[in-house]
Amino acid sequence: MSDHGYHASHHGNSKRLPKNLRFDGKGSWLAFKQKFESYRRVGKWTDGESRDYLNWCLDGKALDFFAISTQMGENYSFKKIMRKLEGRFGAKELPETSRAKFQQESQKADEALEDWADRVLTLATPAFRHLPEKHCSRKAISKFCQGCIDKESGKHACFEQPRTIQEALDKVRHHQYITQAIDGKRTNRSKAEPSLNTVQSETDSRFSQLEKAIQQLSKQLEKLNLPKNDRVVAKAAPPKKRAFLPGVECFFCHNKGHVQPDCRRVLSELTVKSH
Known part of the structure; x- marks a missing residue:
C-alpha cells in the first residue's frame, strides 16, 4: 500500500483498543494472532485500522522488529506485516522438527481429555502450517484418537471417523461411559457370585485336612500298643x-x-x- 493509500484509509481509534491485547515477542504468537483476528472480525476493522491497532498492540522485541522491517508500516499492507511477524515469531523451528514432535506426543497420565485435545491442536498448527487447514485438522483428529491413554475408546472414536476434534472427544467420552456402565455391572455380579472352581477348591482343602487328621490319629493309636482284649472295638456303622x-x-x-x-x-x- 502506498503512502497516499495509507493516509486515505480509515485509521484506528486508540480508545477502542482492548487493553489485554498485547504481544511482546515472548509469549505465544498463535494465541495473540487468533485473539487479534477475532477482534478484527467483530469490530469490522479495515486494513488501515487493523494495521494501526496491530502497531499499538506490540511491545518489546515485537515492536522493534515491526519498526525496523516495515519502517513503521508506511509501505506495507496489513497482510504483509502479519506475514512478516508470523515468519519471525510464529515459526521458531523447522516443519520437519515440529512434525517429529507431533508424532511422538501422546496423552499424559494426569492429563484430561480436553487438555490433550488442546495440546494436539497446538502441536498440529506449526507441524502442518504449509498444508491446507483440512489436512491439518485430519492429522490432529487422528493423533488425538491414537494418542489417548484409553486405547479402546480412542480406537472406537477413530473408526467412527469424526470430522472435528470436538466430535472425536465426544465419541471417546461416550465409549468410556458405555464401557464403565457395562463392565461395572459385570464386576459387581462376579463379586456376588463365587465361581464353581473356588467352591471346589475349598471343599478339596477341607477333605485333605480331615484325611491328615485321621492318619495322625491312627498313628497315635498304634503307638499305644494296647492288648487286643483291652481295645474298644466299635462296630463299624453302615456308611452314610x-x-x-x-x-x-x-x-x-x-x-x-x-x-x-x-x-x-x-x-x-x-x-x-x-x-
Whole structure:
C-alpha cells in the first residue's frame, strides 16, 4: 500500500483498543494472532485500522522488529506485516522438527481429555502450517484418537471417523461411559457370585485336612500298643450315603468320587484288624 493509500484509509481509534491485547515477542504468537483476528472480525476493522491497532498492540522485541522491517508500516499492507511477524515469531523451528514432535506426543497420565485435545491442536498448527487447514485438522483428529491413554475408546472414536476434534472427544467420552456402565455391572455380579472352581477348591482343602487328621490319629493309636482284649472295638456303622464328588480322589484306593473316610476298603480293613 502506498503512502497516499495509507493516509486515505480509515485509521484506528486508540480508545477502542482492548487493553489485554498485547504481544511482546515472548509469549505465544498463535494465541495473540487468533485473539487479534477475532477482534478484527467483530469490530469490522479495515486494513488501515487493523494495521494501526496491530502497531499499538506490540511491545518489546515485537515492536522493534515491526519498526525496523516495515519502517513503521508506511509501505506495507496489513497482510504483509502479519506475514512478516508470523515468519519471525510464529515459526521458531523447522516443519520437519515440529512434525517429529507431533508424532511422538501422546496423552499424559494426569492429563484430561480436553487438555490433550488442546495440546494436539497446538502441536498440529506449526507441524502442518504449509498444508491446507483440512489436512491439518485430519492429522490432529487422528493423533488425538491414537494418542489417548484409553486405547479402546480412542480406537472406537477413530473408526467412527469424526470430522472435528470436538466430535472425536465426544465419541471417546461416550465409549468410556458405555464401557464403565457395562463392565461395572459385570464386576459387581462376579463379586456376588463365587465361581464353581473356588467352591471346589475349598471343599478339596477341607477333605485333605480331615484325611491328615485321621492318619495322625491312627498313628497315635498304634503307638499305644494296647492288648487286643483291652481295645474298644466299635462296630463299624453302615456308611452314610454321600453325594458323588466328581474330581475328588481317595488317598487310600485312589478311586474318584469319594474321600478316605468314606472308602469301603478302609472300613473293611479296619474291621479285619480289630478281630
